[in-house]
Amino acid sequence: MSADTFKDALIAEIPNLRAFAASLSGSVTLADDVVQDTLLRAWSNSDKFQEGTNLRAWLFTILRNTYYSHYRKRAREVQDTDGMYAGRLAVAGDQVSHLELADFRKALAKLPPEQREALTMIGATGLSYEEAAEICGVAIGTIKSRLNRARTKLAELLSAEGLEGTRWESRISEAHNARRSNER
């Protein structure tokens, strides 16, 4: 792959790298440091990338190694999960209500990192079980069991009564109904 093509391919992956780094660290600010480091490492190791294989999976492996060896400790100090998404809810607004997303994010932040990571890779990034397992350096069965535990834990957290004394799902359907009647 020529330097120019490689550069363009890297640029195309930046949004996904930032999203994955933010998912790992729980901090948008820290995510950008991780991504910058990842891009530098990817560039200096570009000869090791096998053309025709999944660039995203290759970059996620570098990003994950970078994060766990250099940033994980800092992530515990700067975690800004509650505030990180404030005012950034515009895009998803069409399919999912703000309330639904806000509750979901609080629950997601409570998952152990390896479960959040597995859930994100399989449920949101479009990577396969095989790719996720390779990125994390574990067996496919381990990814599957982390994913199951993540889903069970989220269901438990979101089934519990929220601050307003109603369950997540009924609050969501109320919000949906309200929107539907507004549209009429």
Place this chain on the structure above:
Amino acid sequence: MRRDHGADAKTSREVKDGRGGSKLQETIGRSLKAHYSDLVHAPVPDKFLELLAQLELKEQHSPPQESNDER
């Protein structure tokens, strides 16, 4: 505060069995995608493009170097 322990126990059992939670799991899946899509669609700061442009420029002005993988 009054709580309906019966309903809570049932919900948690169904969740553990993987039964009765499919609608909830659907909602979770949809929320996860929306959450991630929100992150992906955040505007990319110029500094990343500048960084890659610099790296490319450096490479054009110097012969390819030994890989400095420190891992």
